[in-house]
Amino acid sequence: MHVSKQKNGVSIIAHKGDAMSLLSFDLTAPLRENLAGFTIFFSVKGKGRGSYVFNRMIFPDNFLKNNPQIPVKERNSTLYSPLQKMNWVHVPNTDIETKKAVFGDYTYSITPRYIENGKLLPLDKSLTVKLTINVSPFNINKVKVAFARGFVSSVAYANRFGDKNNKVRPPKKKDELLFNINQVSGSAERWNDKTKKKELVEYTYAEQHDWLGWQARKTILGFLDDAIKNPKITLKVFAYDLDEPEICRRLLTLAAAGRLKIILDNSGKHGLKTSKETAFEKKFNTSGASKKDLARGKFSALAHSKVFIWLNNGKAQKVLTGSTNFSTNGIYINANHVLVFDNSKVAKLYEEVFEASFGKKKMAAFKKTPFTSTDHTFSNPAMTITFAPHNKADADRIFKRISDRINATGSDLLFAIMNDTSNSLILDAVKKQVKSGSVFTYGITDTIGKANKDYTVYLYRPDTQKEQGIRVAAKGINNILPPPLGKVPGLSG
Secondary structure, three states, X not given: OEEEEEEOOEEEEEEEOOOOEEEEEEEOHHHHOOEEEEEEEEEEOOOOOOEEOEOOOOOOHHHHHXXXXXXXXXXXXXXXXXXXXXXXXXXXXXXXXXXXXXXXXXXXXXXXXXXXXXXXXXXXXXXXXXXXXXXXXXXXXXXXXXXXOOOOOOHHHHHHHOXXXXXXXXXXHHOOOOOOOOOEEEEEEEEEOOOOEEEEEEEEHHHHHHHHHHHHHHHHHHHHHHHHHOOOXXXXXXEOOEOOHHHHHHHHHHHHOOOEEEEEEOOHHHXXXXXXXXHHHHHHHOOOOOHHHEEEEOOOOOOOOOXXXXXXXXXXXXXXXXXXXXXXXXXXXXXXXXXXXOOHHHHHHHHHHHHOOOOHHHHHHHHXXXXXXXXXXXXXXXXXXXXXXXXXXHHHHHHHHHHHHHHHXXXXXXXXXXXXXXXXXXXXXXXXXXXXXXXXXXXEEEEOOOOHHHOEEEEEOOOOOOOOOEEEEEOOOOXXXXXXXXXXXXXXX
16 A cells, blocks of 8 residues: 655655555656755644654764754754655654554655755755555555564664663573563663653563564464453464463463464474473463374474464464564564464465374375465465475476566565575576666575574665675674664674
8 A cells, every 4th residue: 555646846655564654755857956865744643743753864063063053952853854865664653651653644744855055955845745644553455464673683672772682581590481571671771751861771571572573473462362352262373483471371371271272393492301392382281271282293394384273163264374483583583574364265274284284194294285286376365375395396386486477577576585595496586686687676685504604684785786785684793883873782593
């Protein structure tokens, strides 16, 4: 969904995202001369007069000498420090009293700004373009899309939680499966609006989790809470990593009521007696649930599935899936997403796959079932779902179909690829398009290895057609950024 407006050579488009909006700008050629950036003012329907977007990048002190009209205390406002970009992602403010994001109909007033002879010219209202778009969690046509922030190594995180604490679980000796998230995690300097100064404030794991997990956490916990409230609802669950305490508490509540059936991975470290997954199994077995309702196992190598299937009076009604593991790392450290399909046909397919996988014998035989060789197509939304593990012929067919689409694209290619050292037709097609520069490409890849230097995230920017991207994050990478950004927490793993 998007809204667009044009006025006197200024074009603005606002795209609806997950609890945020992407604003993009364009100007006719005459309006690009002496461009300093863009001023953004926003207001929310029924929430007061509004304010200007904040800009961390400001003009230097010598510029202020030639521009005495700029108040020093307001120099971070885009009224005086325009955004020097042709786009901006705007995330709603958090209400000080409720500590909840302010959602609603946002009206953005966007104006190009200019500098002549070292002076910032006054805002020209004849060039201001206004448009309104709803900013709220993404939920359209019975499909929810929700993202975790993945911001632990960021200035935004450092401003809230300090630049030293990147832990989202207690120290090992206190790290239980169901640890109390309301215990203190750390302390940080925060601005007190009443005293008008910074103060050292303690914060809890709950605060960290709520901020880092963003809409993905809210969607997962909301899905489980709604199920718990309705005694007619049962859940069937695929889980790979399973150690997020609030998710585990809710699953065990359903288990104790005989309303949970779960396939829990036991590959690698998950199968150890000391793993959090094994700890969950023990609590499940002592919760009053039937031991027959929990199956440990894996497919060819693992059971890398993250799925909640919601059944109402025994009939599949909706399903939650996506890239997000039900773990503290999956929700609070990694960049992941959640999808919810409120669609009985989609949910029924997932339930059938679950039943065809429940138990070690069924998991071992699953690769040879029609589920793995069939393209399961749906019209609303238009999509194709496939289930792994595949035999080689089906895997090659699926990879070729995707790579052919990438090679044939005539417009935009956005990508996020894990483990870019693997052999893949898809990866080859992406790198070919990035190198060619014939279409707009923008994305990230990461590499995985044993040493710190081998854990790396690369950014491929649209303005650089390079086969090798820019190293932007990694274990062991320097976490002190150039001014005005400063130090951020490193990546812990």
